[in-house]
Amino acid sequence: MATNIKDKIAKLLALAESPNENEARAALLKARELMAEHKLRPEEIKKAENVKVVRELLDVTCTAMTNPWACALSAVIAEHYCCRAYRNRGSGRKLNQIGLVGLEDDFEIAKRIFLYAYDCVISTCKREIKKDPTDPPGTYREKCNAYGWGFVHGVNAAFREQQEEHQEWGLVMVVPKAVDDSMADMGKKSSFGKEHTGGWRDAYRALGYQAGKDFDPNSRLSGGQRRKVLGVGV
Known part of the structure; x- marks a missing residue:
């Protein structure tokens, strides 16, 4: 699986924690759509944590x-x-x-x-x-x-x-x-x-x-x- 797809999903999951309810919901739905499309499980996605x-x-x-x-x-x-x-x-x-x-x-x-x-x-x-x-x-x-x-x-x-x-x-x-x-x-x-x-x-x-x-x-x-x-x- 291309790394950029995993990175894209990781960014969406990070946005899903936004205090803006509409933005968070849309990000989560898009992340789930991409995960289903590329048959990825949550544990396979690199979390966007401790970024510099x-x-x-x-x-x-x-x-x-x-x-x-x-x-x-x-x-x-x-x-x-x-x-x-x-x-x-x-x-x-x-x-x-x-x-x-x-x-x-x-x-x-x-x-x-x-x-x-x-x-x-x-x-x-x-x-x-x-x-x-x-x-x-x-x-x-x-x-x-x-x-x-x-x-x-x-x-x-x-x-x-x-x-x-x-x-x-x-x-x-x-x-x-x-x-x-x-x-x-x-x-x-x-x-x-x-x-x-x-x-x-x-x-x-x-x-x-x-x-x-x-x-x-x-x-x-x-x-x-x-x-x-x-x-x-x-």
Whole structure:
């Protein structure tokens, strides 16, 4: 029996202990359905106990003017992979450092996918968006940010479409209570945020949006490319 099925059932059984009666009942029914389908007994399911919550600041920074879309991108990807994103900013500083919180296995996946998505945006900006010396100051930054915001909206739209196609994932693809509890001392978490794309909204948001919708780490990160970009051992 595939390990991921047992893990999925274990997560559902953990959700079945939720204080929300409707959520608990739905989780338990789905868990029983999967156990019957795959002929599994309760003792064969690994309990989701003593899980480790990982909190880590990543090597990605942004400000309100430079890469402000990065915080929104981290929030969208983190939540889709059962994690949370947050920002860390020192007193009197404008620079935000992006971090993620999640259960150990979820965290590793969310981290790698976010870093790859972020790299996709930065690489495309450097490769495709030209600096014109006749442009007013700040124009290149505005173009790049417009593309970045478009990418975030495209990724978010793709995730929503995926969830609508696979509504049965709804009870499994949730942020565990242990993760949210671990953030009690951290203040406000990162959210989708509000885009600021200036006069380049239409042209670059359109390009970025399509790139975001087409973003597929499962097909684009394979073999040597996956190991190189994500730092996975050979």
